[in-house]
Each structure stands twice: as C-alpha cells, then as structure tokens.
Amino acid sequence: MNITSIAKILDAEILCKAENMDLEVFSACGSDLMSDVMAFVKEQVLLLTGLINIQVIRTANLMDIGCICFVRGKKPTQEMITMAEEQNIILLSTKLPLFIACGKLYNAGLTGGGVRNI
Template sequence: MYLYEIKEALNARVLSGEEHLDREVKSACASDFMSDVLAYVKDQSLLITGMVNPQVVRTAEMMDMKCIIFVRGKVPGEDILELARERDIVVMSSAIRMFIACGLLYSRGLEG
C-alpha cells in the first residue's frame, strides 16, 4: 500500500515528507508504548501512535520505518517534525482513533 493511499484511507494530513507519498509500505504496527515497538515489531514500515514525543521518531528510525501516523487528532510540535525531516520519515496526523485506523488499513490489505 502506498503512503498516498494510507493518507486517503485515514483522511490524514501530511505534516512532513509530502514528497515521499509514493513510498510503499507492506505492514504496520500500532502502539503508544515505544518499548513494545522495540521489543515486538519486526519488518513493519508504518507506525501508528498517539504518543507525541521525540522518542517516537527515534524509535521509528531504529526500526527503519518510513512513516509515522499520529492518531486521535494528535499533532506533534515543530521539534518532532524537524527530527523526522532529518531522518527522512513521513509524518501524518489523523483524527481517527487507533483501533479504527488499524481496521481501515487492514481491510484495504495492509498487514500487521
């Protein structure tokens, strides 16, 4: 699934990295606990979270993720967006709750 398709499915707003919406992702994970992402996630390239702090970007970078989607209407500050830009990670925000976001993406073929 391409990031532009994910943007449309979640009615998301791109906050950083709009030039990379042609990237393809094969799987996603969702968590507000970055320790769980580090411990249990393997080969996912999309992170769905409501946790808004710089550690999210650092975790995504460590796990080689291409995109972070902040759900529940969360919008990161400029410091977090700048960190993502430096690491070439696309950042989006969606008003949709995490559970619904996961369901919408799964129903369109994105694996967990």
C-alpha cells in the first residue's frame, strides 16, 4: 500500500515529503514506546504514534521507517519536521485515535508484523 492510499484512508494531513507519496509500505506498527518500535522487525513499515518528541524521528531513521503518522491530531514540532525532511521521512497527521487508525489500515489490507526474538 502506498502513502497516498494510507493518507486517504486515515484522512491524514501531509506534513512533509509529499513528493515521496508513492512510497510502498507492507506493514504498520502502532506504538508510543520507541523501544517497542525498535523490536518491530518488518521492512517498509509505517509507524503510527501519538508521541511527539525528537526521539520518534531518530528511531524512525535508525529503523529505516519511511513514514510516520501522528494520531489524535498531534502535530510534530518544526525541529521534528526539519529532521524528518533531512532524513527523507514522510510525516502525516490524522485526527483518529491510534486504535481506530490501525483498524482502518488493517481492514484495508495493511498488516502488522512480528517482534524480534531476544
């Protein structure tokens, strides 16, 4: 599923990197705990979170996550947007709560994934 489709499903606002909307993702991870995100092992993943701090961008960069969607109408700071642009990470924002956003994407065919065995 590409980011354009995801943005439509979630009625999401595109905050940066709109030129990369054809990026394909194959799974999604919904979490406010970046340690849980780091345990998520899938490639080409969408991160859904309500956490608004610079660690979200750093974690996405470290884990090669190409798109972050902030839920509950949350908006990243300008510092976060600038860092995401530098790292080619697409940022979206939806008014939906995390559970509903994940459910809509799942119903549309985007699945989750496993966790790393530690």
